[in-house]
Amino acid sequence: MARYIIRRLLQMVVTFIGTTFVVYALMFANQNDPIQALAGDKPVSDNVRQVLTEQYHLDDPFLVQYGYYMRSLLTGDFGKTLTGRPIGDIMVDAWPNTIKLALLALFFATLFGITAGLVAGLRRGSAFDNSTLALTLLVVGLPIIVLAPIGQLVFGVKLGWFPTTAGARPSIYGLILPALVLGAASTATVLRLTRASVAENVRADYVRTARAKGLSARRVVAVHVLRNSMIPVITLIGVDLGNLMAGAIVTEGVFNIPGVGSKLLQGIQTEDGPLVVGFVSVLVVVFLVTNLLVDLLYAVLDPRIRYE
Amino acid sequence: MSDLEMAATSELGVRPPADPAAPPGVDPAARTRSLAGDAWYDLRRNWIFWVAAALVVLVILMAVAPGLFSSADPNACNTRRQFAGPSGGAFFGYDFQGCDVFSRTVHGARASVLVGVFAVLMTGVIGLVFGMLAGYFGGWLDALLSRVVDVVLGIPLLLAAIVLSKRLSADRQGSGIATVVIVLGILGWTTAARVMRSSVLAARSQDYVAAARMLGAGPLRIMWRHILPNALAPFIVVLTIALGTFIATEATLSFLNIGLRPPAISWGIDISTAGKHVREAAMPLIAPSLFLTLTVLAFIMLGDAIRDAFDPKLR
Numbered sequence: 001m002a003r004y005i006i007r008r009l010l011q012m013v014v015t016f017i018g019t020t021f022v023v024y025a026l027m028f029a030n031q032n033d034p035i036q037a038l039a040g041d042k043p044v045s046d047n048v049r050q051v052l053t054e055q056y057h058l059d060d061p062f063l064v065q066y067g068y069y070m071r072s073l074l075t076g077d078f079g080k081t082l083t084g085r086p087i088g089d090i091m092v093d094a095w096p097n098t099i100k101l102a103l104l105a106l107f108f109a110t111l112f113g114i115t116a117g118l119v120a121g122l123r124r125g126s127a128f129d130n131s132t133l134a135l136t137l138l139v140v141g142l143p144i145i146v147l148a149p150i151g152q153l154v155f156g157v158k159l160g161w162f163p164t165t166a167g168a169r170p171s172i173y174g175l176i177l178p179a180l181v182l183g184a185a186s187t188a189t190v191l192r193l194t195r196a197s198v199a200e201n202v203r204a205d206y207v208r209t210a211r212a213k214g215l216s217a218r219r220v221v222a223v224h225v226l227r228n229s230m231i232p233v234i235t236l237i238g239v240d241l242g243n244l245m246a247g248a249i250v251t252e253g254v255f256n257i258p259g260v261g262s263k264l265l266q267g268i269q270t271e272d273g274p275l276v277v278g279f280v281s282v283l284v285v286v287f288l289v290t291n292l293l294v295d296l297l298y299a300v301l302d303p304r305i306r307y308e
Numbered sequence: 309m310s311d312l313e314m315a316a317t318s319e320l321g322v323r324p325p326a327d328p329a330a331p332p333g334v335d336p337a338a339r340t341r342s343l344a345g346d347a348w349y350d351l352r353r354n355w356i357f358w359v360a361a362a363l364v365v366l367v368i369l370m371a372v373a374p375g376l377f378s379s380a381d382p383n384a385c386n387t388r389r390q391f392a393g394p395s396g397g398a399f400f401g402y403d404f405q406g407c408d409v410f411s412r413t414v415h416g417a418r419a420s421v422l423v424g425v426f427a428v429l430m431t432g433v434i435g436l437v438f439g440m441l442a443g444y445f446g447g448w449l450d451a452l453l454s455r456v457v458d459v460v461l462g463i464p465l466l467l468a469a470i471v472l473s474k475r476l477s478a479d480r481q482g483s484g485i486a487t488v489v490i491v492l493g494i495l496g497w498t499t500a501a502r503v504m505r506s507s508v509l510a511a512r513s514q515d516y517v518a519a520a521r522m523l524g525a526g527p528l529r530i531m532w533r534h535i536l537p538n539a540l541a542p543f544i545v546v547l548t549i550a551l552g553t554f555i556a557t558e559a560t561l562s563f564l565n566i567g568l569r570p571p572a573i574s575w576g577i578d579i580s581t582a583g584k585h586v587r588e589a590a591m592p593l594i595a596p597s598l599f600l601t602l603t604v605l606a607f608i609m610l611g612d613a614i615r616d617a618f619d620p621k622l623r
C-alpha cells in the first residue's frame with residue numbers, strides 16, 4: 001500500500017510539472033505585449049516599461065522564466081497579478097466560495113443521484129425507472145450554459161425562490177440554485193451508473209445468499225447491494241470533480257459568485273499570465289489528489305482490491 | 309452511418325433479386341444476419357433512434373440551407389425594434405439589438421454543425437491512427453501512447469480548451485471556427501483512441517487475423533481490411549456522442565467570449581448576450597438554448613441508440 005502511494009505521488013509530480021509547463025508555455029510563449037495589455041489604450045513610457053520588464057523577467061529566455069516561476073511556486077509564493085495584487089490573497093478570497101459551491105453540488109448530486117438510482121435499479125422497468133431515465137437523458141444533453149441562465153430565469157427571476165445572483169459574500173442559501181445547476185450533470189450520471197450497477201448487483205450470488213440467510217430486505221439493500229454498487233459511482237464522482245471545476249467557470253459567471261472560476265476567466269480575458277498559471281496549477285493538484293484519494297477509497301469499499 | 313446502413317441493407321437482402329451474393333434458391337431473408345444487420349434490425353424498431361435521426365437531419369438542413377426556414381437577414385438589426393414581440397416571420401420576436409431571434413437561431417446551426425463535424429473528423433483521424441498503432445503493435449509504442457492519452461485525459465476539457473483557444477486566437481481575425489476546431493481536435497481525441505485501441509486489441513488475436521497473416525498479408529493490409537471493419541462500430545458510437553459534446557463545448561467557449569466571434573452567428577454568443585437582458589425579454593435566451601439543447605441531445609441519443617443496437621447486453 002505504502003509503495004503504491006509513493007509510486008502514485010511520483011507520477012503526480014511528473015504530471016504536475018508537465019501540466020504547469022504546458023499551461024505556462026501557452027500563456028507566456030510569444031504572447032502579445034503584456035505591459036500594453038496592462039495599460040489598456042494609454043501609452044506606456046519607456047521608464048515604466050523598463051521597470052516592469054525587469055520586475056517580471058520579461059527579457060529572460062522562456063525556460064529561465066519558467067524556472068523562476070516554479071521556484072517561487074514551490075515556496076508557496078504565487079506571485080502578483082499584472083495589476084499588482086498578490087495572487088495568494090485572491091486565492092484565499094476565491095477558494096472558500098468555490099469549495100462551498102462544489103461541495104454543495106456534489107452533495108446534491110450524490111443525494112439525488114444515489115437515492116433515485118437505487119430506487120430505479122431496484123424497480124427496473126417501473127414508471128419511476130422510465131421517467132428518471134428520460135429525465136437524465138435530457139439533463140445530460142443540457143449544456144451548462146443553457147442550464148445556468150434558464151435556471152436563473154425560472155427560479156430566480158420568475159418564481160423568486162432563490163436570489164438571482166449570489167453577490168460578493170454568498171450565503172449558503174444563495175449558493176443552492178448555482179449548486180443545483182452545477183451538480184445537475186453529475187446527478188444524472190451518478191443516477192444512471194447507480195441504477196446500472198444496482199440492477200446488476202441485485203442478481204449477484206451474494207445477494208441471493210444474504211436473502212437466503214433471512215436478512216431483512218433493508219439490510220440486504222443497504223449493506224450488500226449498495227456498498228458493492230458504490231465502487232464505480234465513487235470513481236465517477238472523482239472524475240466528475242474535474243468537470244465540476246470547469247462547470248464552475250460558467251456557473252460562477254452567471255450567478256456572479258466571486259470564486260476560482262470567475263477569477264480564472266477574468267485572468268484569461270485580461271491575459272493575466274501569472275493569475276491563470278497559478279490557478280490552473282492549484283486546480284490540477286486538486287484534481288490529481290482527488291483521483292488518488294478515489295483510488296485509495298476502492299480498497300476500503302472492496303477488500304478484494306489490493307495495491308502492491 | 310450511411311456505410312453502416314448500406315451494409316445492413318445489403319445484408320438484410322431488402323431487394324432479393326439485386327443481391328448477387330445470395331445463392332440461388334435460398335431465401336435471402338432467411339440467412340443468418342451479420343452483426344451490422346442485427347444492429348440495423350434493432351435500430352429500426354427503436355423510436356429514440358428515429359427521433360434523434362429526424363432532429364439530426366433537421367439541424368443539418370438548417371446548417372446547409374437556413375433560407376428554407378427563415379428569409380430574414382440575421383444581421384439586419386434595428387434597435388427601434390428592441391425586444392419587440394413576435395411578428396410576421398419573426399416567430400420569437402426581437403432581441404436587445406433588434407435582431408430577428410428566429411432568424412439568428414436558425415443561422416446559428418451552421419457554425420455549430422461545422423465545428424462539430426470538422427472537430428469529429430480531426431479527432432476521428434487522430435484517434436484512429438493512435439488507437440490502431442497502439443493496439444496493433446503494442447509494446448513500447450502502446451505504453452508511450454497510453455501515457456500521452458492519460459495526460460491529455462487528466463486535464464479537464466473545458467479548462468484546457470479555455471487556455472488553448474485564448475492562445476491560438478490571440479491575434480487572429482475572422483470567425484474563429486478554425487481555432488475552435490483545432491482546440492477540440494487536440495483535446496478531444498483521447499476517448500476515441502482508447503476505444504479504438506481496445507477493439508483492435510480484441511480483434512488482433514482473432515483467427516481471421518492469423519489466417520490473413522498466414523496468407524502473407526502485411527500489417528497495413530491486415531489493419532485496414534481485416535481489423536478496422538471489425539473495430540469500427542464502437543468507434544462510430546463514441547464519435548457520434550463526441551459530436552454532441554463538441555457542439556456543446558463550442559457554445560460554451562463562445563459563451564465565455566473565447567470561441568467564435570461576430571460576425572459568426574453562434575448560439576453560445578446569443579445565449580450570453582440574452583442572459584444579460586433576461587429581465588427585459590426571455591425569448592432571445594430561450595430560443596437558442598432550446599435549439600442548442602435539442603442538437604446536443606440528438607447526437608447523444610443517436611450514439612446511445614447505435615450502441616444499444618450493437619451491444620444488446622447493455623440494455
